[in-house]
Amino acid sequence: MIAKGAVAIAEGRIGKPLEKYYAGRTRAPLQRSFIAFKSSAWLVVLSGFVEPVLYLFSFGFGVGALIGGITAADGSTISYAAYIAPGLLATSAMNGAIYDSTWNVFWKINESKLYQGMLATSLGPLDVALGEIAWALLRGLMYAIGFMIVVTPLGLIENWWGLLAIPAAVLIAFGFASFGMAATSYMKSFQQMNYINMFMLPMFLFSGSFFPLTVYPEIVQWFIKILPLWHGISLIRGLTLGQIDSSILGHVLYFIVMIALGLWFTTKRLNALFLR
Amino acid sequence: MTSLISARSLTKTYGDFVAVDQINFEVLKGESFGLLGPNGAGKSTIMRMIGATLQRSSGELAVLGKDPEKFGPQIRAHLGVVPQQDNLDSELTVRENLYIYGRYFGLSKKFLTPKIQELLEFAQLEEKRDVKVEALSGGMKRRLTIARALVSEPEILMLDEPTTGLDPQARHILWDRLFRLKELGVTLLLTTHFMDEAEQLCQRLIVMDKGKIMAEDSPAELIRKYVTKEVLELRFGSDKNSQFVDQLRQKCDRIEQLPDRILLYTNDGETLLTEIVGSGLHPITSLVRRSSLEDVFLRLTGRSLIE
Ligand SMILES: Nc1ncnc2c1ncn2[C@@H]1O[C@H](COP(=O)(O)OP(=O)(O)OP(=O)(O)O)[C@@H](O)[C@H]1O
Numbered sequence: 090m091i092a093k094g095a096v097a098i099a100e101g102r103i104g105k106p107l108e109k110y111y112a113g114r115t116r117a118p119l120q121r122s123f124i125a126f127k128s129s130a131w132l133v134v135l136s137g138f139v140e141p142v143l144y145l146f147s148f149g150f151g152v153g154a155l156i157g158g159i160t161a162a163d164g165s166t167i168s169y170a171a172y173i174a175p176g177l178l179a180t181s182a183m184n185g186a187i188y189d190s191t192w193n194v195f196w197k198i199n200e201s202k203l204y205q206g207m208l209a210t211s212l213g214p215l216d217v218a219l220g221e222i223a224w225a226l227l228r229g230l231m232y233a234i235g236f237m238i239v240v241t242p243l244g245l246i247e248n249w250w251g252l253l254a255i256p257a258a259v260l261i262a263f264g265f266a267s268f269g270m271a272a273t274s275y276m277k278s279f280q281q282m283n284y285i286n287m288f289m290l291p292m293f294l295f296s297g298s299f300f301p302l303t304v305y306p307e308i309v310q311w312f313i314k315i316l317p318l319w320h321g322i323s324l325i326r327g328l329t330l331g332q333i334d335s336s337i338l339g340h341v342l343y344f345i346v347m348i349a350l351g352l353w354f355t356t357k358r359l360n361a362l363f364l365r
Numbered sequence: 366m367t368s369l370i371s372a373r374s375l376t377k378t379y380g381d382f383v384a385v386d387q388i389n390f391e392v393l394k395g396e397s398f399g400l401l402g403p404n405g406a407g408k409s410t411i412m413r414m415i416g417a418t419l420q421r422s423s424g425e426l427a428v429l430g431k432d433p434e435k436f437g438p439q440i441r442a443h444l445g446v447v448p449q450q451d452n453l454d455s456e457l458t459v460r461e462n463l464y465i466y467g468r469y470f471g472l473s474k475k476f477l478t479p480k481i482q483e484l485l486e487f488a489q490l491e492e493k494r495d496v497k498v499e500a501l502s503g504g505m506k507r508r509l510t511i512a513r514a515l516v517s518e519p520e521i522l523m524l525d526e527p528t529t530g531l532d533p534q535a536r537h538i539l540w541d542r543l544f545r546l547k548e549l550g551v552t553l554l555l556t557t558h559f560m561d562e563a564e565q566l567c568q569r570l571i572v573m574d575k576g577k578i579m580a581e582d583s584p585a586e587l588i589r590k591y592v593t594k595e596v597l598e599l600r601f602g603s604d605k606n607s608q609f610v611d612q613l614r615q616k617c618d619r620i621e622q623l624p625d626r627i628l629l630y631t632n633d634g635e636t637l638l639t640e641i642v643g644s645g646l647h648p649i650t651s652l653v654r655r656s657s658l659e660d661v662f663l664r665l666t667g668r669s670l671i672e
């Protein structure tokens with residue numbers, strides 16, 4: 090029994106960049122998620138999608154009816170629902186990504202020993218990190234597409250730039266998934282995991298999803314602008330409202346850095362946890 | 366014979382604690398090699414260092430001629446690992462577990478489809494193929510973990526306490542499977558704290574205690590070297606045992622006093638028993654048996670110095 094297959098495959102990576110950490114098989118852990126997903130709780134999956142839609146209907150149309158329109162940066166007036174829709178889209182991408190990359194990852198690291206099993210094979214920690222993050226990102230993407238399907242017929246996406254909201258949602262989901270997994274890999278207990286929730290809800294409420302940041306004193310505005318969700322919301326709002334300027338690039342860059350940092354820390358941490 | 370694994374002064378420390386202390390050993394191609402030792406001896410630590418999932422603190426280690434720390438993924442591609450605690454994928458079925466594990470190695474579906482069928486037969490899990498792992502018994506899970514380790518056709522199969530927690534019947538089924546693998550030429554490296562398992566499965570073994578190697582040889586040779594052929598076990602009642610130890614000491618090669626019984630090492634147990642009874646001593650129970658690795662261990666771990 091000579092292991093031609095597995096050995097030949099692994100030796101094929103010798104000399105390639107990051108060979109100790111990356112076997113070029115992001116697909117394998119991703120495929121694992123697909124197989125496991127078939128038998129997962131659909132209701133939970135669905136609830137993540139429904140949540141932002143409920144917000145849209147209650148705040149967008151409810152509160153919107155009370156306050157009328159909102160004056161955008163360029164002086165034009167838009168409906169309140171059209172104002173908050175991009176915020177909710179960014180939030181749903183975030184929620185989808187966070188769902189899989191935090192609690193699920195915590196369970197896989199600490200309870201199910203799943204990564205321990207994966208890393209006893211010829212996979213590397215970067216394969217595992219990328220595969221898991223890709224899966225979380227896909228859920229973010231699903232939620233974003235679902236949300237677009239609801240809001241577009243309502244006339245809340247007024248121009249073609251709005252289509253770019255989907256790839257933007259992928260970027261946002263990627264950023265949150267990779268950061269979420271990195272943070273989770275450092276968490277040692279369920280109590281610590283709750284810190285993530287304690288951080289997420291205020292971020293959602295204050296990152297400009299429901300009203301412009303200008304209502305806050307400047308110092309608070311600065312603080313919020315450090316947080317990722319504000320960048321996500323501003324990016325998507327710029328696209329759906331057709332306000333295209335250089336700030337868009339800044340937001341994109343923010344997420345690219347977030348993705349890179351998250352991947353780097355996750356890989357490092359998986360290596361420390363399971364390979365030393 | 367080529368050596369597949371070779372350790373020189375291999376050491377692992379956790380802070381000040383030395384879990385594996387400068388050990389040397391070689392595992393040859395095609396043999397079944399055992400690490401025998403009590404809890405905390407350092408067996409799992411050695412297995413994980415060989416499996417390229419734990420870094421050593423010092424010393425040298427070569428697996429298939431390569432350093433596991435430099436060629437982790439490549440070395441792991443040669444190994445089938447059965448960890449001490451099952452880490453099967455509880456969200457997947459039996460078949461899916463085998464399939465996805467093969468995918469982790471990069472193996473194709475075409476390769477895996479017949480392979481999985483073969484492994485399900487090997488592990489006697491064909492009826493359970495579409496059952497979630499959670500619904501398997503302990504013995505079935507263990508067999509599945511072994512089958513899973515074989516999906517990549519590894520050259521070396523590493524089993525960390527393969528039968529701990531299984532009932533005797535399940536253990537015998539597993540032993541049978543492992544024998545077959547050995548016949549196919551797979552090199553087996555296993556740890557155990559069952560003496561009978563070591564005797565059954567290992568051609569050669571090291572006896573470990575507190576991170577150190579106490580002895581290394583084949584089971585038969587260890588018994589020959591360190592203990593007599595037979596053991597006579599006597600019970601006089603727990604408070605009386607010590608009364609007779611001195612009296613019995615001259616009659617045999619070596620004596621061990623355990624809390625509940627006295628062990629007398631001799632090459633002819635029946636004759637010794639007749640002699641003892643003839644001299645007017647009347648143990649409550651007596652048993653003559655062949656010496657085992659258990660006795661070797663007793664001798665090696667220091668308690669025999671009471672002699
Ligand atoms: N991560 C760790 N940190 C500190 N000490 C550790 C760690 N892992 C193992 N040890 C210690 O190293 C020693 C050897 O452990 P190991 O698991 O190798 O023993 P073992 O021979 O496999 O025992 P068992 O039969 O109980 O499985 C033990 O004393 C254990 O407490």
Ligand SMILES: [Mg+2]
Nearest residue numbers: 408409410449
């Ligand atoms: Mg152990």
